[in-house]
Amino acid sequence: MTIIVTGGAGFIGSNFVFHMLGKYPDYRIICLDCLTYAGNLSTLKSVMDNPNFRFVKEDITNREAVYKLFEEEKPDMVVNFAAESHVDRSIENPEIFLNTNILGTAVLMDACRKYGIKRYHQVSTDEVYGDLPLDRPDLFFTEETPIHTSSPYSSSKAGADLLVLAYHRTYGLPVSISRCSNNYGPYHFPEKLIPLMIANALHDKPLPVYGKGENVRDWLYVEDHCRAIDLVIHKGREGEVYNIGGHNEMRNIDIVKMICKELGKPESLITYVTDRKGHDMRYAIDPTKIHNELGWLPETKFADGIKKTIKWYLENQEWWETIISGEYRNYYEKMYGNR
Ligand code: NAD
Ligand code: TDX
Numbered sequence: 001m002t003i004i005v006t007g008g009a010g011f012i013g014s015n016f017v018f019h020m021l022g023k024y025p026d027y028r029i030i031c032l033d034c035l036t037y038a039g040n041l042s043t044l045k046s047v048m049d050n051p052n053f054r055f056v057k058e059d060i061t062n063r064e065a066v067y068k069l070f071e072e073e074k075p076d077m078v079v080n081f082a083a084e085s086h087v088d089r090s091i092e093n094p095e096i097f098l099n100t101n102i103l104g105t106a107v108l109m110d111a112c113r114k115y116g117i118k119r120y121h122q123v124s125t126d127e128v129y130g131d132l133p134l135d136r137p138d139l140f141f142t143e144e145t146p147i148h149t150s151s152p153y154s155s156s157k158a159g160a161d162l163l164v165l166a167y168h169r170t171y172g173l174p175v176s177i178s179r180c181s182n183n184y185g186p187y188h189f190p191e192k193l194i195p196l197m198i199a200n201a202l203h204d205k206p207l208p209v210y211g212k213g214e215n216v217r218d219w220l221y222v223e224d225h226c227r228a229i230d231l232v233i234h235k236g237r238e239g240e241v242y243n244i245g246g247h248n249e250m251r252n253i254d255i256v257k258m259i260c261k262e263l264g265k266p267e268s269l270i271t272y273v274t275d276r277k278g279h280d281m282r283y284a285i286d287p288t289k290i291h292n293e294l295g296w297l298p299e300t301k302f303a304d305g306i307k308k309t310i311k312w313y314l315e316n317q318e319w320w321e322t323i324i325s326g327e328y329r330n331y332y333e334k335m336y337g338n339r
Helices: 011-024 065-072 085-093 096-117 152-171 194-202 222-235 253-261 288-292 304-317 316-324 328-336
Strands: 001-006 030-032 053-057 077-082 117-123 175-180 182-184 208-209 216-221 238-244 250-251 268-272
Touching: 001 011, 001 065, 011 030, 065 096, 065 175, 065 208, 065 216, 077 096, 077 222, 085 152, 085 328, 096 117, 096 152, 096 250, 117 152, 117 208, 117 222, 117 316, 152 175, 152 250, 175 208, 182 222, 194 208, 194 253, 194 304, 194 316, 208 253, 216 222, 216 253, 222 238, 222 288, 238 288, 253 304, 304 316
Parallel strands: 001 030, 001 077, 030 053, 077 117, 117 175, 175 238, 182 216, 208 268
Antiparallel strands: 216 250
């Protein structure tokens, strides 16, 4: 089995590469990643010498390069993690989100049509369903919930999902889609809530909470997401969407307070800043379908997962310090300088 994993130098993609190489010693895993600001080759250093692994630095929107790779590797499957993934950046500059997330997906699927494939899997997000009100804890996103997006990011992911389903219906491409809630764990880029708060707290810097911090996210440990995708690509039905979520809803402010407590830092570091434009209130996944059909359940409880994650950031300070001392500094200044 040869699998092209796009975006494998990013947060979830790299964790998926480790999961697959560890679990299937006879699989060949090709990571296709153009190394944007969010892709980091040092993340993959432990597998670079693995004979079953190959890294290819290319852009998924580069049709010629993608076709060449398909000719060389004749993949059985493609799992597409490659994306612009940060909502705040999409609000600043939507265009690259449309290019990578929609056009890139089309190029990959065109290659799958041209060269043949057993499965094209699209890694999507719960954000395509929009948000839920805080005062209706009885409501959850199911696979039947209408697409209703809020940000340029979520709109680009929804556009890609629709295209994937259209390629299935129109061309019979064997596709699947998974829509997951917020992930956390090792190698999470420090622009996102949890690693940003850990990094800032360790530097005794202000912890910028948007609005009142009441927004709710459903957090899932990244390894649980990787196991779910592994199940969907091997056993999930073609043409189907599977929601993945941890039944673990938390308010942002409670997460930030928890991080302060774990690190022994004062809550006085918490600073309320201007809210995100169009900020989604609550995400909550109903994972009944993947549980009933494929037997998937999350294994890591948030209380354990957050401890493991904080430990990882403490033990791998060089990995994130290198990031936050580079180009990322300009981003941080721009986004948070006058907020
Ligand atoms: P990330 O930003 O950490 O990583 C994205 C990776 O894709 C990087 O390595 C980057 O270099 C690569 N990439 C970007 N544009 C590319 C291009 N044009 N060609 C080739 N490679 C490119 O993202 P992540 O958090 O790991 O998310 C991975 C996927 O999972 C995304 O599709 C995202 O929408 C989805 N998702 C993320 C979450 C989450 O909580 N992080 C939740 C649900 C779904
Ligand atoms: O500095 C911050 N302060 C803050 O209050 C940051 C970076 C975030 N927040 C809030 C905004 C959100 O309510 O924390 C929450 C989580 O924010 P992000 O980490 O940016 O994640 P989110 O916008 O929920 O999107 C994530 O989950 C779904 C991923 O980045 C997406 O790629 C995924 O699809």
